[in-house]
Amino acid sequence: MMHRLYNWHPARILSAAVMLSELGTVIIVSLFSWFFHQEVRLDFLITGAVAALIMSLVVVSIILRLVHRLQQKTHDLRQSHTSLQLTQGRLHLLNDLLAQAAARMPIAFIVWDTHFQATDWNPAAERIFGYRKEEALGRTPLQLFVPPSALEPVAAAMADLLAGKEAEYSQPGNNITKEGRIISCLWFNAPLKDGNDRVHGVLSMALDVTEQEQLEQALRWAKDRSEAANQAKTRFLTTISHEIRTPMNVVLGMSELLLETTLDLEQERLAQIIHRSGKGLLDVINDVLDFARIEAGRMNVACEPFALHTLIEESAELMRVIAQEKGLQLCAQIAPGTPPAVLGDEGKVRQILINLLGNAVKFTQDGEIHLQAQPHPHMEETLLITVQDSGIGIAAEQAMLIFEDFTQADSGISRRYGGTGLGLAICRKLVEMMGGRIWVTSQLGQGSIFSFTLPARATELSLVTALEGSNQESPEPQRGLRILLAEDSLDNQLLVRLYLKQSPHELVIVSDGHEAVAKVQQEPFDLLITDIQMPHMDGYTATRLIRQWEQQQARPSVPILALSAHASRDKEAESLAAGCNDHLTKPIKKKELLRLVNRYAQGKKAEATLP
Numbered sequence: 001m002m003h004r005l006y007n008w009h010p011a012r013i014l015s016a017a018v019m020l021s022e023l024g025t026v027i028i029v030s031l032f033s034w035f036f037h038q039e040v041r042l043d044f045l046i047t048g049a050v051a052a053l054i055m056s057l058v059v060v061s062i063i064l065r066l067v068h069r070l071q072q073k074t075h076d077l078r079q080s081h082t083s084l085q086l087t088q089g090r091l092h093l094l095n096d097l098l099a100q101a102a103a104r105m106p107i108a109f110i111v112w113d114t115h116f117q118a119t120d121w122n123p124a125a126e127r128i129f130g131y132r133k134e135e136a137l138g139r140t141p142l143q144l145f146v147p148p149s150a151l152e153p154v155a156a157a158m159a160d161l162l163a164g165k166e167a168e169y170s171q172p173g174n175n176i177t178k179e180g181r182i183i184s185c186l187w188f189n190a191p192l193k194d195g196n197d198r199v200h201g202v203l204s205m206a207l208d209v210t211e212q213e214q215l216e217q218a219l220r221w222a223k224d225r226s227e228a229a230n231q232a233k234t235r236f237l238t239t240i241s242h243e244i245r246t247p248m249n250v251v252l253g254m255s256e257l258l259l260e261t262t263l264d265l266e267q268e269r270l271a272q273i274i275h276r277s278g279k280g281l282l283d284v285i286n287d288v289l290d291f292a293r294i295e296a297g298r299m300n301v302a303c304e305p306f307a308l309h310t311l312i313e314e315s316a317e318l319m320r321v322i323a324q325e326k327g328l329q330l331c332a333q334i335a336p337g338t339p340p341a342v343l344g345d346e347g348k349v350r351q352i353l354i355n356l357l358g359n360a361v362k363f364t365q366d367g368e369i370h371l372q373a374q375p376h377p378h379m380e381e382t383l384l385i386t387v388q389d390s391g392i393g394i395a396a397e398q399a400m401l402i403f404e405d406f407t408q409a410d411s412g413i414s415r416r417y418g419g420t421g422l423g424l425a426i427c428r429k430l431v432e433m434m435g436g437r438i439w440v441t442s443q444l445g446q447g448s449i450f451s452f453t454l455p456a457r458a459t460e461l462s463l464v465t466a467l468e469g470s471n472q473e474s475p476e477p478q479r480g481l482r483i484l485l486a487e488d489s490l491d492n493q494l495l496v497r498l499y500l501k502q503s504p505h506e507l508v509i510v511s512d513g514h515e516a517v518a519k520v521q522q523e524p525f526d527l528l529i530t531d532i533q534m535p536h537m538d539g540y541t542a543t544r545l546i547r548q549w550e551q552q553q554a555r556p557s558v559p560i561l562a563l564s565a566h567a568s569r570d571k572e573a574e575s576l577a578a579g580c581n582d583h584l585t586k587p588i589k590k591k592e593l594l595r596l597v598n599r600y601a602q603g604k605k606a607e608a609t610l611p
Contacts, residue, residue, distance in 0.1 A: 108185075108206040111192070114199065116140050116158050128185070128208045130178030141204075145175040147182075161191050161202045172209050183210045230296060237292045238566055242533055244285055245565035249587035250491040251278045256590060257498055282587065287422040290351075291405070294429045298570060301433050305459045306346035308383075309334055312373050315353040323361045328369060330357070335374030338383070339458035348430045349454065355423045356387040356450050364391035367447070376453060382436075383454040394442040403428040403438065427452070480504030481526035481601050486516035486542065487563070488534045492586075496529070499590045505597065513537025517545050525558055527600050532564040532575070539563075540578040547579040559600050563588065 108125035110118055121136040129136075129145050136144060146154045150173065157170075170187040177183060185206045192201040255275035263271060293299045316332035323330040353371070360369045367390030376382040394402060405425045431438045435455045442448035480503065487493050488511050500507055508525070510516050512534045520528065528546070530539040543560055550557050562575040565586045575583040582596055 106207065108204075108208075110136075110204045110206070112141075112202040112204065114162060114201060116162070116202065118144070119201065125206070128177070128183070128206060129175070135178075145177065147174055147176050150174070157189070158202075161189055162199055164191050164193070164197075164199050166190075172213065175206075183208055184213050185209065234292060234296060237289055241285060241289055242565040244281070245586045246489055246492065248278055248282055248285075249565070250489075250495055252282070252587040253495040253499070253590065257495075278587075287426060290426050291422050291429075294426065294433070299433070301348065302345040303343050304346065305341055305343055306349075307340060308338065308342050308373065308456070309340050311346060311350060311353070312371065315350060315357060316371050319354065319357040319361055322358075323369060326361065326364075327366065328361060328364055329367075330361070330369045330371070332371045333373075335372065337375050338373050339375075339456070341459050342383070342456035343459050344454065344456050345434060348434060352427045352430055352452065353385070353387075355427050359423065359450075360387050360389035360391065360448075364389045364447075366390070379453065381455060381457045383456045384451065385454060386449055386451045388447065388449045390447040393444045393446045393448055394440065395444045399440050399442055402440065479601070480506055481597065482506045482524065483508070483527045483529060483597070484516060484519055484525045485509045486511070486513060486528070486530040486534065486539065488512055488531060492531070495588075496593070499588075499593055500597070503594065503597070505601070513539060513542030513545075516542045517549070520546050520558065521549060527597065528558055528560045530560060530562060530580075532562055532566070532571070539580075540574065543579045561596060 106124055106127075108128050109120065109122040110125055111120035113119050117138050117140055118136050121131070121133040125136065126132055131139075131144060141154060141158070142151060170189070172184045172186045175183050175185050186209050188205045190203050191199045192203055194200050252275060255271050255278065258271045259268065259275065290299070312332055312334055316330055320330045357369065357371060369390075370388045371386075372388075373383060373385045376384045403424050405422065428438050431452045431454070436453040438450070438452035440448055440450050483500070483505050485493065485496055485507055487496065487509065493509050497507055497509070508519065508523075510519055513530070514537045516528065516530060516539075517537070519525070530542060532539040539562055543562075546560070547557065549555075559582075560580045562578075562580040562583045563586060564571050564575065564583065571585075572583040584592065584596070
């Protein structure tokens with residue numbers, strides 16, 4: 001009845017209440033007459049009617065309240081029903097999306113019961129392992145994809161999962177497909193628990209990483225091959241360096257000695273050509289070796305105090321002689337405010353300057369070349385160095401390429417001017433290693449301006465003076481040294497003999513490390529000069545054996561000077577680590593060798609004058 005009242009209008013409900021009151025009055029009067037067998041008075045009828053009406057209104061009020069509550073509940077139910085329908089729709093959509101994702105994603109989803117029998121098997125599992133869902137359901141991992149070699153660890157892992165062990169990832173391991181193909185899968189396993197924390201199954205997810213592992217293996221193989229190729233290249237360049245520097249040491253040394261003799265003009269010109277050509281070949285070798293060391297990451301940047309003004313002036317003076325031979329003027333200018341001494345790598349800065357000045361001289365037929373150093377106008381503790389020439393210039397489209405490896409502005413340049421195309425590439429790499437930047441401003445036929453920045457913190461010039469004090473040329477010794485030379489090349493033996501010919505020193509020569517060790521143990525020597533690479537026993541091994549013998553015999557250490565055809569800081573460090581006192585790189589200059597020998601002679605003289 002209540003649901004019918006819900007559809008009634010309030011006026012209709014009130015009308016029904018009036019009718020109910022009239023009916024109630026009649027019923028009350030009739031009952032009263034029947035019970036008391038008396039006539040009913042009018043006032044009593046009116047009173048009864050009013051009472052019935054009041055009672056009817058009370059009943060109607062109660063009914064209206066109930067109807068209102070029913071309407072509110074019905075409204076709430078309808079809203080809940082609508083919300084439930086929306087939620088169900090979303091759940092259906094989410095289930096569809098999950099089902100589509102599970103069907104399309106490359107990860108296998110497998111659900112196992114407490115007996116580790118498959119109860120769900122998604123399409124990815126079919127693709128990975130080759131079993132259709134109806135084939136896989138009810139079967140265990142050991143029956144599906146576990147190889148015999150992994151039975152025990154897999155069984156132990158299954159037991160742990162059923163015992164409620166937390167989820168974990170496994171390392172990629174081998175699995176077997178239905179066709180017997182070995183694949184590698186990455187697994188994630190987790191126990192499925194109910195509200196009481198009881199395990200009722202296990203969820204497994206597997207990702208086939210076979211192709212990824214094959215790719216990684218291919219990359220490792222390619223990396224190994226690349227490293228092997230780099231090592232082979234390094235060994236090749238090292239061998240070439242040694243094989244070329246050894247005879248080049250003789251060519252340059254002999255031509256230098258020849259130029260010290262009395263020659264007529266033609267003979268002197270020919271000797272100068274030999275010496276200049278040898279130095280040119282040596283420059284090419286140095287460029288290739290520097291490039292290889294930079295590419296291999298084996299070139300380090302030093303941070304030591306050096307005299308910047310002196311470096312600028314010396315570099316300009318060195319190239320000024322060559323420039324004057326072509327009728328060119330070479331000027332060096334140091335702007336006010338440029339620190340006299342800075343911290344940095346003097347050798348690399350010198351190499352950059354010589355390279356840029358050399359190019360300027362090479363590509364300029366007439367005019368001037370300007371070298372300028374100044375503080376950078378916009379960057380603190382930074383130098384701006386420029387080399388400007390009036391040479392052939394560079395086309396705009398080539399200006400960005402000339403700093404690349406083995407690149408020149410055009411092929412005609414290498415035919416006309418020579419060069420490997422490595423000089424500017426090495427300059428760029430050296431500048432960048434030191435934290436700077438290099439660029440060129442040029443127009444074809446109008447000359448070029450090469451500029452580079454260089455982080456350089458000013459330092460005290462006194463530090464440079466103290467550092468250079470040990471490198472000052474030693475005066476001629478008053479007494480000679482007894483020197484042992486270990487060198488397998490007869491030409492280099494002759495060269496060192498000629499270098500020392502006018503000195504008061506006595507020279508004894510052996511051909512390998514074995515003989516050097518034996519001589520030192522048999523006779524006293526003031527200095528040992530040893531080549532590093534010799535047959536039978538190299539210079540490093542000989543040095544170690546000599547140092548070991550001196551320690552055992554409690555004898556004073558004889559100074560050892562290493563000669564190497566390998567031009568690298570690594571070799572210098574290796575020489576010092578082996579026990580050598582100094583290291584010289586071939587080709588050896590006469591002045592440099594005599595400076596070191598005389599320094600040891602002065603030290604020997606000081607020892608002799610001690611009381």
